[in-house]
Amino acid sequence: MPIGEREPRNTPSSGFTRERLEWLIQLRWLALLGIVIAALMTVLGAFPGVNWQVLVGTAAGVAVYNFIMWRELRGGQVATDQRSAMYQAVIDFLTLTIVLWAAGGLESPFISFYVFHVALVGILSGPRATLVAGGLALACAGMLWLTEMVPALRIGEWRPAGYWDPFANAVAFVATVGAVAYLVLHAVGELRDRERAVEEARDRAELEYELLSNTLDELDAGLEVLDADHKLVWRNRLAKRLVPRIDSGEQWRCPGWDKPCERDASGLCPINRSFRLGEAGRCRFAMDDGGPERVYELLSFPLSSDQGGNARVMNLYLDRTGATLAERQLVLAERLASLGRVAQGVAHELNTPLATIRTLAADMGVALQGLEAQAAGDGAALAKDVSESASLIKDETARLGRITQALLAGGDLVRLRIVGAVPLAAVVERARALVFAGMRSGPEIVLDRSLDSVRMRCDQDRLVQVLVNLLQNAHDALSEGEGGEVRIWAVLDGEGGVRLRVDDDGPGIDDAVRGRLFEPFTTTKPPGRGTGLGLYTSYMLIEAMHGKLTLEARPAGGTRAEIHLPLDSAGTAEHAAGGAGAV
Numbered sequence: 001m002p003i004g005e006r007e008p009r010n011t012p013s014s015g016f017t018r019e020r021l022e023w024l025i026q027l028r029w030l031a032l033l034g035i036v037i038a039a040l041m042t043v044l045g046a047f048p049g050v051n052w053q054v055l056v057g058t059a060a061g062v063a064v065y066n067f068i069m070w071r072e073l074r075g076g077q078v079a080t081d082q083r084s085a086m087y088q089a090v091i092d093f094l095t096l097t098i099v100l101w102a103a104g105g106l107e108s109p110f111i112s113f114y115v116f117h118v119a120l121v122g123i124l125s126g127p128r129a130t131l132v133a134g135g136l137a138l139a140c141a142g143m144l145w146l147t148e149m150v151p152a153l154r155i156g157e158w159r160p161a162g163y164w165d166p167f168a169n170a171v172a173f174v175a176t177v178g179a180v181a182y183l184v185l186h187a188v189g190e191l192r193d194r195e196r197a198v199e200e201a202r203d204r205a206e207l208e209y210e211l212l213s214n215t216l217d218e219l220d221a222g223l224e225v226l227d228a229d230h231k232l233v234w235r236n237r238l239a240k241r242l243v244p245r246i247d248s249g250e251q252w253r254c255p256g257w258d259k260p261c262e263r264d265a266s267g268l269c270p271i272n273r274s275f276r277l278g279e280a281g282r283c284r285f286a287m288d289d290g291g292p293e294r295v296y297e298l299l300s301f302p303l304s305s306d307q308g309g310n311a312r313v314m315n316l317y318l319d320r321t322g323a324t325l326a327e328r329q330l331v332l333a334e335r336l337a338s339l340g341r342v343a344q345g346v347a348h349e350l351n352t353p354l355a356t357i358r359t360l361a362a363d364m365g366v367a368l369q370g371l372e373a374q375a376a377g378d379g380a381a382l383a384k385d386v387s388e389s390a391s392l393i394k395d396e397t398a399r400l401g402r403i404t405q406a407l408l409a410g411g412d413l414v415r416l417r418i419v420g421a422v423p424l425a426a427v428v429e430r431a432r433a434l435v436f437a438g439m440r441s442g443p444e445i446v447l448d449r450s451l452d453s454v455r456m457r458c459d460q461d462r463l464v465q466v467l468v469n470l471l472q473n474a475h476d477a478l479s480e481g482e483g484g485e486v487r488i489w490a491v492l493d494g495e496g497g498v499r500l501r502v503d504d505d506g507p508g509i510d511d512a513v514r515g516r517l518f519e520p521f522t523t524t525k526p527p528g529r530g531t532g533l534g535l536y537t538s539y540m541l542i543e544a545m546h547g548k549l550t551l552e553a554r555p556a557g558g559t560r561a562e563i564h565l566p567l568d569s570a571g572t573a574e575h576a577a578g579g580a581g582a583v
Contacts, residue, residue, distance in 0.1 A: 018080050020124050022073060024088060027120070028066050034175075035059040035099055046164045047103070049157030054102035062095050085125040089133055092117055097140040104158025105144040109172035114141065116179040123187050222296075222317030225303070226252050226271060233312070242287065242296060242317050270300035274313045278302050284320065295324040356434050357393055421568050422463070424454040424500065428488050431467035435475060443478040443504070448489030454498060455568040462541045463565075466549070469534040470502045470561045476525065477506030477559065492567065497547075500563040508553045517551050 039055040041047060072078045096117060100108050114137040122130035147153040160168055213236070216223055222239035226232060230252050235243075243253075252271065270281030281300040286293050297320045303312040428451055436445060456463075471486065478484035484505045491499050509517070516522045518539040535551070542549040547565035554560050 018073070018078075021069075021078060021080055021084075021088070024120075024124065025066055025070050025073065028062065028092070031095075032059050032063055032066070035062075038099075038103070041164075045161055047158075047160050047168070049104060049159035051102040051156035054155060055099060058095060058098050058102070062091075065091070082125060082129070085121075086129060086132065089117070089121045089125070089129070090136065092120075093133075093136050093140050097143060100144060101147060102156040104156055105147050105154070106141070107148075107158040109169045110175075111141070111144075112172060112176040113179075116176060116183070119180055119183045123183055123190075220319065222315070224315045226313045226315065228275070228311050230271065230275070239315070239317055270298055271313050271315065274300040274302040275311065294319060294321045296320060353434075421455045422458050422460045424456055424490060424498070425451040427460055427463050428467060428500075431464050431471055432488075434464070434468050435471040442475060443484040443486050446485060446487040448487065450490045451488065454490055456498060457566045457568050458545050458547075459541075462545065463563075466538040466541055466563065467502070469538045470563075473534065473561075474502060474504035474506065474559070477504055493564070496567055497564055498567045500565070502561040503554060503558060505558045508557060508559055509551060518549075 035055055036059050038047070038050070039052040039059065042050040042052040042055070069078060078084070093114075096113055100106075100111060103110065118130065118133045118137050121133035147155075217237040219236060219238065222236060222242050224232060224235035224239040224243075232250055232252055270283050273279050273281030279302070282297060284295060284297050286295050297318045299316040299318065301314050301316070303314055425447070428447060432445055432447070436442060474486045478486070486505075487501075487503045489501055489503075491501070493499055510524050513522055513524055518535055522536070535549075539549050542563060542565070545565060547563060550562050550564075552560050552562075
């Protein structure tokens with residue numbers, strides 16, 4: 001029933017309702033009419049022993065009370081709870097007891113009206129109130145018996161005149177039987193109304209169930225309900241197709257018997273999680289219905305039950321095939337992108353040493369031609385130059401071998417071999433020689449004395465690779481102008497680390513890429529001259545060595561690249577003795 005809608009008069013209900021209170025008021029008016037008639041007949045001499053004054057006073061008091069109840073009922077101010085029903089029953093029992101007391105007590109034939117009142121209370125308030133009413137009737141009869149035993153308590157006698165005695169007995173009998181029959185008919189009418197209402201409710205429930213079932217059968221998701229014994233109670237069409245081996249009333253089993261169901265880390269079946277822990281559970285399983293394999297996700301939800309009722313669980317089957325394919329395609333695309341980045345990274349890393357090899361080879365060719373043309377005096381210096389170039393070629397080809405081996409071992413170009421006591425000055429000198437060897441012109445390279453005697457914890461080859469990238473960027477930034485200077489120096493930070501800085505006098509950092517310097521494929525160089533992977537690879541290498549690489553604009557112009565790495569324990573005292581300052 002909608003909130004605020006009044007219950008129809010013919011609608012069966014249980015309890016002390018407003019309609020039943022209105023019916024009780026009407027019955028009370030009929031009872032008062034009988035009391036007034038009895039008092040009038042007493043005044044006329046039919047019942048000389050009855051105390052008509054008490055009858056009139058009782059009728060007047062009850063009439064006033066009944067009128068007040070009627071007014072309050074119309075105004076909606078009367079309570080209709082169980083306590084109010086018992087209160088009304090007590091008033092009626094007391095009224096009947098007072099009337100019988102004035103009419104001779106237990107000797108009055110109208111003593112049978114207690115039966116009517118007990119039946120009336122039973123109809124109005126139910127079985128428990130009927131027992132209370134029976135006890136109240138016995139108590140009232142006991143009070144009347146007490147007035148028989150104590151003459152001083154008598155206020156009336158039953159002494160009908162002449163033929164009025166059998167007439168009164170007949171009237172009392174007929175009235176009692178008629179009243180009880182009326183109550184029975186009323187109760188039977190209410191019972192039939194209730195049966196009709198229950199039948200209508202059952203029909204409506206069946207119709208709603210059919211509509212709901214048909215609607216749920218059309219859902220693009222499976223739905224089923226399990227009882228506390230893990231037995232199937234109900235399921236829609238899709239759930240029957242997904243789990244066809246289980247019928248209603250049978251023990252439920254987790255789907256995916258052909259292929260294991262993918263559960264969470266606890267390993268619990270979803271319904272066990274719902275039953276035992278009262279939490280939602282989920283798992284995934286694949287099914288092959290004679291066509292392409294489809295992936296479904298099972299979600300289990302505990303259902304709330306009435307107090308003391310058995311818990312139930314609802315299972316929801318969702319088709320995740322499209323989402324799974326999308327995830328797989330995304331993973332494949334990411335792997336392809338990673339493969340492309342690795343391949344471009346390899347190409348980028350191979351380009352620098354190969355270019356160095358080509359340059360050194362050219363130098364060696366020039367040197368060898370000079371050896372043929374010059375005398376033995378100059379031949380010694382040229383031989384030394386050739387020897388250094390050959391050593392660098394050997395080192396760079398070895399580095400190429402390590403890069404390709406790392407790629408074949410799993411494609412991880414950031415795999416390191418970190419050792420202690422790496423001399424910083426030697427690393428910087430090697431990187432400088434790789435970038436600027438053989439150049440007849442270019443920026444001036446300044447190696448600060450703060451680099452001397454500093455030893456760091458790092459992968460020497462990878463640090464050389466990073467410095468080559470930084471120096472190559474500085475060279476490219478200065479190649480567009482004339483002159484310029486690249487300064488490499490180091491300072492201690494006072495926290496067990498060293499900051500290696502590469503400063504140049506170039507144009508500085510372009511604002512368009514300032515926030516994306518270390519992202520893959522970010523470059524300001526023209527097409528064909530840069531891949532945008534140098535800084536990205538350098539950043540990843542320094543991160544792997546537990547350091548940090550930053551780029552910032554210098555206040556005086558140009559760019560500062562700073563590498564922050566741990567300082568080897570043996571290098572701290574040596575660097576302090578060398579006089580380098582701390583940041």
